[in-house]
């Protein structure tokens with residue numbers, strides 16, 4: 586696989602003295618042609634700062650970026666043609682229509698009329714904005730503005746697309762349209778870097794995910810590998826209420842010691858919830874529930890789910906992604 590972006594020991598400090606923020610603390614990674622690379626982290630983790638340094642909009646304090654072998658801070662306009670930057674805050678001309686905003690960019694990039702027409706129509710249709718083609722953009726809804734923001738960066742048909750938080754504020758249906766749109770980009774030969782604080786988004790879209798927190802990359806791997814790294818199997822969360830004298834804290838020891846064994850990977854409790862991680866858990870459920878009731882608890886609720894990237898984040902930091 587061809588390396589398309591190389592990032593080495595990139596660092597950025599904002600402010601001085603008491604106001605100093607170590608926004609990015611020396612991150613390194615490579616991005617390969619045709620992949621979707623996700624940056625997953627909470628607010629203030631350093632995602633936008635990293636993206637801005639990668640594309641040459643912000644000068645790093647130290648470290649190095651190479652895009653197709655070129656330093657974006659020294660390459661002048663050369664890289665602009667191949668980069669498509671989708672900023673976190675929608676940016677366009679509010680008094681122009683959807684179509685006019687796209688045509689405006691087509692003209693700036695000197696795209697021949699026939700090609701521009703076809704591309705603009707295809708982008709509008711793929712992002713589901715046909716009905717709003719002739720609407721003045723200041724009258725669009727927040728979600729429609731966000732979708733327009735996304736396609737504006739693609740008018741010049743860039744090879745590498747950097748997308749800073751594609752879906753905040755989108756309803757579930759629009760979110761799926763945007764996910765499909767992004768997922769299809771590699772099929773058109775494009776490489777995508779996206780930032781998000783939605784674990785589901787990072788999981789569904791990315792070939793590889795870097796989890797970033799406090800300016801540092803904590804882990805970088807495929808979503809599958811990240812999820813299995815904290816233990817195999819599904820999670821069962823059982824909410825119980827106390828009937829007898831037995832403390833809920835005794836449940837893990839009891840369930841793990843049952844004979845014949847249930848082969849549970851992990852059992853823990855927190856307040857009134859007993860969480861069990863186990864492989865092939867469904868056939869074990871009857872015995873698990875009977876055993877819990879035997880100990881004098883009644884089961885109020887039960888859910889089974891796979892491991893998520895949120896679990897990975899909690900495992901690494903002790904905090905949830907969104908507090």
Ligand SMILES: Nc1ncnc2c1ncn2[C@@H]1O[C@H](COP(=O)(O)OP(=O)(O)OP(=O)(O)O)[C@@H](O)[C@H]1O
Pocket residue numbers: 599600606607608626627628629630631632633634635673782
């Ligand atoms: N121009 C700036 N001047 C001072 N501090 C800044 C500046 N830009 C970013 N920061 C700080 O750097 C840290 C990282 O910010 P950044 O915008 O990169 O986070 P983020 O991961 O993109 O967060 P979000 O999910 O909220 O977009 C934050 O503490 C932020 O306040």
Ligand SMILES: [Mg+2]
Pocket residue numbers: 632633634673749
């Ligand atoms: Mg940001």
